[in-house]
Amino acid sequence: MPRSAGILLPVTSLPSRCGIGTLGREAFAFAEFLHAAGQRYWQVLPLGPTGYGDSPYQSFSSFAGNPYLIDLDLLIADGLLTQEETDEVFWGRDPRLVDYGAVYEGRFPLLRRAYERGCRRDEGRVAAFMHENEDWLPDYALFMALKARFGMRPWIEWPREIRLRAPEATAQYKSALAGDISFYIYLQYLFFAQWAALRAHCETLGVRLIGDLPIYVALDSADVWSRPENYLLDGENLPVCVAGVPPDYFCDDGQLWGNPIYDWARMRQTGFAWWMRRIGAAASLYDMLRIDHFRGLSSYWAVPYGETTARRGEWEEGPGRPFIDALKQNFPDFPIIAEDLGDLSDDVFELMAYAGYPGMRVLQFGFDAPSECAHQPHAYPVRCVSYTGTHDNDTTLGWLHNGDPEAVGFAAEYLGLNAAEGPVNGMLRGGMASAAELFVAPMQDYLGLDSSARMNTPSTKSGNWRFRLLPGEASPALARRIARMTRIYGRKG
Numbered sequence: 001m002p003r004s005a006g007i008l009l010p011v012t013s014l015p016s017r018c019g020i021g022t023l024g025r026e027a028f029a030f031a032e033f034l035h036a037a038g039q040r041y042w043q044v045l046p047l048g049p050t051g052y053g054d055s056p057y058q059s060f061s062s063f064a065g066n067p068y069l070i071d072l073d074l075l076i077a078d079g080l081l082t083q084e085e086t087d088e089v090f091w092g093r094d095p096r097l098v099d100y101g102a103v104y105e106g107r108f109p110l111l112r113r114a115y116e117r118g119c120r121r122d123e124g125r126v127a128a129f130m131h132e133n134e135d136w137l138p139d140y141a142l143f144m145a146l147k148a149r150f151g152m153r154p155w156i157e158w159p160r161e162i163r164l165r166a167p168e169a170t171a172q173y174k175s176a177l178a179g180d181i182s183f184y185i186y187l188q189y190l191f192f193a194q195w196a197a198l199r200a201h202c203e204t205l206g207v208r209l210i211g212d213l214p215i216y217v218a219l220d221s222a223d224v225w226s227r228p229e230n231y232l233l234d235g236e237n238l239p240v241c242v243a244g245v246p247p248d249y250f251c252d253d254g255q256l257w258g259n260p261i262y263d264w265a266r267m268r269q270t271g272f273a274w275w276m277r278r279i280g281a282a283a284s285l286y287d288m289l290r291i292d293h294f295r296g297l298s299s300y301w302a303v304p305y306g307e308t309t310a311r312r313g314e315w316e317e318g319p320g321r322p323f324i325d326a327l328k329q330n331f332p333d334f335p336i337i338a339e340d341l342g343d344l345s346d347d348v349f350e351l352m353a354y355a356g357y358p359g360m361r362v363l364q365f366g367f368d369a370p371s372e373c374a375h376q377p378h379a380y381p382v383r384c385v386s387y388t389g390t391h392d393n394d395t396t397l398g399w400l401h402n403g404d405p406e407a408v409g410f411a412a413e414y415l416g417l418n419a420a421e422g423p424v425n426g427m428l429r430g431g432m433a434s435a436a437e438l439f440v441a442p443m444q445d446y447l448g449l450d451s452s453a454r455m456n457t458p459s460t461k462s463g464n465w466r467f468r469l470l471p472g473e474a475s476p477a478l479a480r481r482i483a484r485m486t487r488i489y490g491r492k493g
Contacts, residue, residue, distance in 0.1 A: 011047065021468060022071035047285070209288070213282055283334050294357075395454055
């Protein structure tokens, strides 16, 4: 890729009057802001529907879009809702933070009204959409209809006959829940129509979209319920082991993610067919894709199901080179970023070299652990993506205020941080000036926001994924400042 720059901002973090960022006017405006700021890329977090905990990395589907992101003002313009109906809803009190409880309670009754008004009018287009997505959409819509029927409980708590997809029970529920199934299909039709319009707008501006693909799927997902053969499950379709990482920089107990582990041996026999469909779906949405936890393709941490921490896990061999071969055969020209952070071993470095994908470098890591010089700008290879921090890190201002004083002092000496420029700007300059072919910073860093704007703290279960921009923060003045730094360091896209 050419020397360039981008900004990381989840769609949920956009401003909106309805409690959460969406695919409407503010998304179009942010794409225009990126263009004015000389940014070639907009990196987002996973777009799938979320449940308990609101994590985009624990989605109900690897293929579906999040109904929270459907823009209600676009539905008003389309005659499916009224301004008065959306104004009557309580969306939360703090415009800086998403109130997921309020969004959930307020949004779905409105989406149900939109469905009731539009399902017949859009019948032909919805039918075509169903045909294009028949490999995942029917299972997902039935899964969501069943979740609604059973009070949104995880599928492992459903009655045994439908939990195990007994044919007679499945047929009965499909008939009984036909209306709800149709509703969830319609929501996906709306989501993908709005996403297509936003992507087309980005394309006219020369802004490319970087997606994010979690390596694992959630246990409580249509993926696992409808395709249990793809995972290491027992006779009751409960996991034998689950995913995580051992004790690390973020947590002394490691991170117990709880995702089921793939049956990689079986997947290899099919040419990794399900995975290729998954990558293909992502390639239809984005211009580039970050594969989260790439090291899990080389070796992964497997924890016995039922453990309360990730300490008692074991490293197991991943799909390795055969998976990379399948990926390159099916998607030879689709750009991929390999998230290669964490505890890496020789087998991971070897697979990274074999794949040839650019890895990631995080400025904060280079100073938190000075021995990790790979994360210091002087050691960056050209073929990598540099970040000040990721969605899992503190904001740069938060790190400067709360980080280890020795690490912050080292960063100040290394980068020449000073009050006149501002230490956050100095950190941004360090990434911009590096040899990395792509530099990406979270929007919070360009705004100079403190730890209250942090997106996620790993191994915590509440208070995450809530940050939002305030109206006007993505200003023309800020775009000009970012554009100047981008030009100075030769990153004009």
